Amino acid sequence: MAQASDSIRFILNDTEVALSDVSPTATLLDYLRLERRLTGTKEGCAEGDCGACTVLVGRLSNDGENGERLVYESVNACIRFVGSLNATHIVSVEHLAAQDGTLHPVQQAMVDFHGSQCGFCTPGFVMSLYGLWLTNENPSRAAIEKALQGNLCRCTGYEPIVRAAEAAARERPSAIFDPITRTREAVTARLKALRSTETIVIRKGEDCLIVPADATGLATVLDEHPTATIVAGATDVGLWVTKQMRPLNPAVFINGIAELQRIERTEVGLTIGAGVSYTAAFDALSKAYPAFGQLIDRIGGEQVRNMGTIGGNIANGSPIGDSPPPLIVLGASVSLRSKNGARTMPLEDFFIAYGKQDRKPGEFVESIFVPTLPEGDHFAAYKVSKRRDEDISALLGAFRVSLDEDNRVRTALVAFGGMAATPKRAKAVEAALIGQPWSEETIHAAQAALESDYQPITDWRATSAYRMLAAKNLLMRFFLESTGETVQLQRFEDVA
Amino acid sequence: MDKSTFEEQTTISGPMHTRLRHDSAHKHVAGTADYIDDMPEPAGTLHGALGLTDRAHAEILEMDLSAVAALPGVVCVLSASDMPHSNDISPSHLHDEPVLADGRVQFHGQPAFAVIAETREIARRAARLAKITYRDLPHLIDVADAMVQGGELVTQPLTLQRGDAEGELERAPRRLKGQMRIGGQEHFYLEGHIALAIPGEDDEMTVWSSTQHPSEIQHMVAHVLGVPSNAVTVNVRRMGGGFGGKETQGNQFAALAAVAARKLRRAVKFRPDRDDDMMATGKRHDFLVDYDVGFDDEGRIHAVHANYAARCGYSSDLSGPVTDRALFHADSSYSYPHVKLTSQPLKTNTVSNTAYRGFGGPQGMVGAERIIEEIAYALGKDPLEIRKLNFYGEKGSGRDVTPYHQKIEDNIIHRIVGELEASADYQARRAAIIDFNKSSRVIRKGIALTPVKFGISFTMTAFNQAGALVHIYQDGSVHLNHGGTEMGQGLYTKVAQVLADSFQIDIDRVKITATTTGKVPNTSATAASSGSDLNGMAAFDAARQIKDRLVAFAAERWQTTPEHVTFVANHVKIGEELVPFPDFIRQAYTARIQLSAAGFYKTPKIHWDRATGRGTPFYYFAYGAAVSEVSIDTLTGEYLIDRVDVLHDVGRSLNPAIDLGQIEGGFVQGMGWLTTEELWWDEKGRLRTHAPSTYKIPLASDRPKIFNVRLAEWSENAEKTIGRSKAVGEPPFMLPISVLEALSMAVASVADYRECPRLDTPATPERILMAVERLRRM
Structure with a gap:
């Protein structure tokens, strides 16, 4: 029998599994398909963008506000590493139907409403719909579309799938029928028992994966392996493996560390642990900064938001990461920790150059602090992408101004993603705004200043000319919106 | 006889013209519908990966594959010279499409070698270890560049002409010229390409391929291996989407899997990663359309002259018929009294473009609708008004003839x-x-x-022909095969409805199994929207043959005339007697009636003379x-x-x-x-x-x-x-x-x-x- 500290232990549908022979790059999808022959889960893209591999992962969540509870979230099995599964419950499509073959309501609705044609994406859709069915008894169309943002279908045009989601929500057979509802308490107990209190270390050949049990353990591990790859949500690192075939050695999986999952709210601001997913952060952020909530709805698909963390979005230093620009204008700071202690710096100083951040070997991002927005400050963040949802930004602008009693700009903070090699402040724009009347003339002057702040590149997402023009126009949108004009397209009144 | 059943059931479930769910819907949602990658692999199955080049146009000076071969787990590496008989899989038979690049790279991502390894991961990893030395050659990527730089074509262009377009353009009260770029499209079928080749005895090779065109896979595999077609069997139960992307583009994966399987005497599977699939297989053609239209102040079109230039990529593939179909639809729904349309299938250093839903027709129509828009904005009118003014007229109106004279x-x-x-x-x-x-x-x-x-x-x-094979077993259950493939469009369901309707039996008595070249030969691609038209009729024909025999048998046995034998709701009605279908079939079997038939259909009326641009296509x-x-x-x-x-x-x-x-x-x-x-x-x-x-x-x-x-x-x-x-x-x-x-x-x-x-x-x-x-x- 494997020891707690040398195996990854989880529940797969009904079966408890302990794996002590796991490569740090082994994915859940390959494990399901190749080792367990559970072939209902499909590979469509191997990069977390199509959703054909969607499964639910149940985990014990404790964000500090609601106490500990078992939550099930849709994830992309293709970029979810087996090493990140300790003390979780994996639910694949094979688990849904009853023993006698009776379909689950979400499955039956997909049949009844002709929600499948070629059928290849269908198990993934079923799992996303199941995730929604579990958590929302009366989903709006906006909520359904949000739940399906991470699932591509090329055949149906989605309409019958949305109808199926609405119909399934109305079908609530006895709880005994639903495989997750039925086992909630038992699974909670089993997952508690599967949690490891010590660092898990698994070696396979030359490779090594490490799962620290807590933040102190993580600091110790990183002290010993300063160049280790830290893996949180794996929505970026997953692709290093599936697409670039890069080794991760050692890989340190931090998604199970409870201390990094905390969200703390005080009068002065919000502290978000580095391991908090977009989904988990959504409520707190959208309450404090509504524009941020709308933005999160357009980051990745549901599966990616369930996996991806704000800490990871910062730590990977991408020039097109969506959360840094708004966090920068909100004045966020980032806390780094290592065995030798902790330090805090303004977030904008963290990004040094393309692919380079101010993180020393042995350090990890522990949390992000976002100050409360002062009363009267205008704040907005706008994403522009080729496709509205589940797309990487062509550019992203974040804006914050405060005005004095004469309607002049007292403070101005503007930052963009996608316009430079790092998320970057537009200091010339800010200078053109500060002290000026809050008027269209001032905006025109500030628009011109954008050209000295950025020289954006041309690539497949957008040309340089478009990026510059759209950036200028976002500034105008911010102004018009602050005066109460409707200037944004909204698909639904109710934001999911 | 059991008359009460008949009184209760006067209709069958699943005849033609009824709303019926997809035959695999239950399996789709349960995750139990098997795609090729889900099938149990034969013991010892090996896995292939493509070795892609990274030049748009170059001569290969040297290909050092030693590091590829040396990676533990790699079983063999194939290059062009390893093709046993032929390195050519050109579907147009112009011999312009190698399985693996042979000395010359013609687009960025063209496969130059293939790796066969114990696991897919090892094969993919090894494929990146090649050291290829190139001598770069000038490359043409864009349509406009290709037009300027000589305009080399991959296949013969087409001209459709009626009346005097040039003259009428001169004489028209108003005239407008313009240009439009129409982008291409990736199929993005959710299931990527895949082929599993299993060697048999002698020359035999069974290939499971995600293909819309099993017969072509059969021919290509036979051709590359140098064996007769009767040695190769190609099967496909279902595809996870096709949209035209699996009409010809599966050839290279099937051919490579078969070559490796033959060489190694082991089953070999090829399933490219999504990125490789998107780089190495063709897409919808993008077009550059130049148009010149003459019209009057009302908005009525007098003459149209348009050129449709397409980015075809490095080889012909299906670019000829695709660009032809663009011209066939360059009229959209409008009567052009005088018209000249030309196609320009341009060669570029990009992946060879291929079939995609609509097959050039959409590009033709987008060009036509742009012309309507131009006229409308020029005259300050609603484009719909211009549309209605120019619609084809009723039969015999004189405004009912297309640019191809149909x-x-x-x-x-x-x-x-x-x-x-x-x-x-x-x-x-x-x-x-x-x-x-x-x-x-x-x-x-x-x-x-x-x-x-x-x-x-x-x-x-x-291509407008199809076959079907229908068996009725002794228990009255019906087994159907036809040449069409199921890619999600519900073809199997529709053809099963045809049979249920023909025999008047519930649809759950009809089973359709994987499309296979061994049962229905010489099939056309499931393409051109033709699947149910062709295969439905072929199945109908097979049913008719069996029914004729059954009717003759019944008339003789029950001493009546054929008019008094009818098929009704799971029964056969002979005179006033109702015999349950299974009982009737058992009696027919006992009487040694042949309960199997091969049906056939060919579309009537059509003909097309490409040289003169005239016909009824x-x-x-x-x-x-x-x-x-x-x-x-x-x-x-x-x-x-x-x-x-x-x-x-x-x-x-x-x-x-x-x-x-x-x-x-x-x-x-x-x-x-x-x-x-x-x-x-x-x-x-x-x-x-x-x-x-x-x-x-x-x-x-x-x-x-x-x-x-x-x-x-x-x-x-x-x-x-x-x-x-x-x-x-x-x-x-x-x-x-x-x-x-x-x-x-x-x-x-x-x-x-x-x-x-x-x-x-x-x-x-x-x-x-x-x-x-x-x-x-x-």
């Missing part, structure tokens, strides 16, 4: 458009939108109604129309599709549920092509949009917010098709041209509709914003 005999476009215009409240909504735009600074709206007329039949006449036309309303954000170019109304003609629908699914799905796929799906090559000729992270097909949240789709229930095919139905696969793909045009109208509003925005496709937010800027400066 007379249109089944024209229903006036009725379709008229009904939709009324039911969608087009005129009032257009007026309201014009009003809205006057007072809205940032958000602008647009609305457009566009028609569809799509010609049904393969333009290659020989299409058996009939399918029609439809859509009204789309959109909103755009003039600060960023972002947009939403607010509402779409569709009225579409499928004749007498075989299965309204499946047909509606084809229409809705085709609409959204076509909308993606015209809006967010952009293929982008860099200056080195690398396709940089080769995965869903960079290539954006529509999501649920992109579909029309209000989406009303109706079938023209009064329609019936004028020709004797199966159940008087019409094909449905491709025609709906062109309905979203209305989306493009509605976007165009919203853009035009910033210059008070004085200028045609000349919006190219895909109309990404960037193109919308740039068009807005251009018009604002005018």
Whole structure:
């Protein structure tokens, strides 16, 4: 029998599994398909963008506000590493139907409403719909579309799938029928028992994966392996493996560390642990900064938001990461920790150059602090992408101004993603705004200043000319919106 | 006999013309529908990966594969010289498509070698270890560049001509010239290409291939191996989507798997990674259309002269028939009294473009609708008015002849458009939108109604044939095979309905198993929307043969005449006697009646003479129309599709549920092509949009917010098709041209509709914003 500290232990549908022979790059999808022959889960893209591999992962969540509870979230099995599964419950499509073959309501609705044609994406859709069915008894169309943002279908045009989601929500057979509802308490107990209190270390050949049990353990591990790859949500690192075939050695999986999952709210601001997913952060952020909530709805698909963390979005230093620009204008700071202690710096100083951040070997991002927005400050963040949802930004602008009693700009903070090699402040724009009347003339002057702040590149997402023009126009949108004009397209009144 | 059962059941479940779910729906949702990668692998199965080149055009000076071969787990490495008989898989038989690049690289990503290894991961890893030395050659990526640089063609161009286009253009009261770029499209079938080859004894090879064209896979594998076709069996139960992308593009994977399987005497599977699939297989052709139109002050077209230049890639593949079909649809629904249309299938150093739903037709029609828009904006009129003025007339009106000299005999476009215009409240909504735009600074709206007329039949006449094999077993259960393949379109369901209807038995007594070349030979690709037209009729023919024998048997046994033998609701009625179908079949078996038949069908009436550009290439036309309303954000170019109304003609629908699914799905796929799906090559000729992270097909949240789709229930095919139905696969793909045009109208509003925005496709937010800027400066 494997020891707690040398195996990854989880529940797969009904079966408890302990794996002590796991490569740090082994994915859940390959494990399901190749080792367990559970072939209902499909590979469509191997990069977390199509959703054909969607499964639910149940985990014990404790964000500090609601106490500990078992939550099930849709994830992309293709970029979810087996090493990140300790003390979780994996639910694949094979688990849904009853023993006698009776379909689950979400499955039956997909049949009844002709929600499948070629059928290849269908198990993934079923799992996303199941995730929604579990958590929302009366989903709006906006909520359904949000739940399906991470699932591509090329055949149906989605309409019958949305109808199926609405119909399934109305079908609530006895709880005994639903495989997750039925086992909630038992699974909670089993997952508690599967949690490891010590660092898990698994070696396979030359490779090594490490799962620290807590933040102190993580600091110790990183002290010993300063160049280790830290893996949180794996929505970026997953692709290093599936697409670039890069080794991760050692890989340190931090998604199970409870201390990094905390969200703390005080009068002065919000502290978000580095391991908090977009989904988990959504409520707190959208309450404090509504524009941020709308933005999160357009980051990745549901599966990616369930996996991806704000800490990871910062730590990977991408020039097109969506959360840094708004966090920068909100004045966020980032806390780094290592065995030798902790330090805090303004977030904008963290990004040094393309692919380079101010993180020393042995350090990890522990949390992000976002100050409360002062009363009267205008704040907005706008994403522009080729496709509205589940797309990487062509550019992203974040804006914050405060005005004095004469309607002049007292403070101005503007930052963009996608316009430079790092998320970057537009200091010339800010200078053109500060002290000026809050008027269209001032905006025109500030628009011109954008050209000295950025020289954006041309690539497949957008040309340089478009990026510059759209950036200028976002500034105008911010102004018009602050005066109460409707200037944004909204698909639904109710934001999911 | 059991008369009570008959009284209870007077109808069967699942006849033709009923809403029936997809035959695999239950398995799809349960995750138990097997795709090729889900099948249990034969013991010792090996896995292949492609070795891709990274030059757009180059000579290969040296290919050092030692590191590839040396990686532990690699079993063998194949290059061009390892093809046992031939390195050619050109579907056009122009011998211009090697399995593996032989000395010369003609596009970035062209496979030059293949790795076979113990696991897929090892094969993929090893494929990156090659050291290839190149001598770069000049490359041409873009259509416009290819036109300027000599305009080398991959196949013979086509000219369609009627009347005196040049002369009438000169004489027309008004004349306009313009150019339009129409983007290509990646199929993005959710299941990528895959082939599993299993060697048998002697020369035999069984290949499971995700293909729309099993017979061609069979021929190509036989050709590359150098064995007769009878040694190769190709099977496919279902594909996870095809859309034309699996008509010819599966050849290389099947050929490589078979070559490796033959060499190693082990089963070999090829399943490329999504990025490799998108880089190494062809897409929809993008076009550059130059048009010249003469018209009068009313908006009536006098003459059209247009050239359709296409990026075909490095080889011919299906580019000939694709560019032909673009010309066949360059009239959309409009009568051009004088016309000259030319195609220009250009060679470029890009992946060889291929079939894609509509097969050039959509590009032809988008060009035609642009011409209508130009006329409308030039005259300050609603494009719909110009459309109606130029529609083909009724049969015999003199305005019923196409540029290819086929007379249109089944024209229903006036009725379709008229009904939709009324039911969608087009005129009032257009007026309201014009009003809205006057007072809205940032958000602008647009609305457009566009028609569809799509010609049904393969333009290659020989392909318009099909076979089916029907067995009735002693227990009365029916087994069906036909040459069509199931890729999600519900073909198996529809053909099973035909049999259920023919024998008047419940559909669950009919089983269709994997399409296989061993049961129905010499099949055509499941393409050109022809699947149910051809295979439905072939199955119908097989049923007819068996029924004839059964009727003769019954008449003799029951001492009556054939008129008194009928098939009714799971029974055979002989005189006044009702015999349950299984009992009847058992008696027929005992009487030694042959209970199996091979059916056959060939489409009547059609012929086509490409050399003269004259003929009747299409058996009939399918029609439809859509009204789309959109909103755009003039600060960023972002947009939403607010509402779409569709009225579409499928004749007498075989299965309204499946047909509606084809229409809705085709609409959204076509909308993606015209809006967010952009293929982008860099200056080195690398396709940089080769995965869903960079290539954006529509999501649920992109579909029309209000989406009303109706079938023209009064329609019936004028020709004797199966159940008087019409094909449905491709025609709906062109309905979203209305989306493009509605976007165009919203853009035009910033210059008070004085200028045609000349919006190219895909109309990404960037193109919308740039068009807005251009018009604002005018």
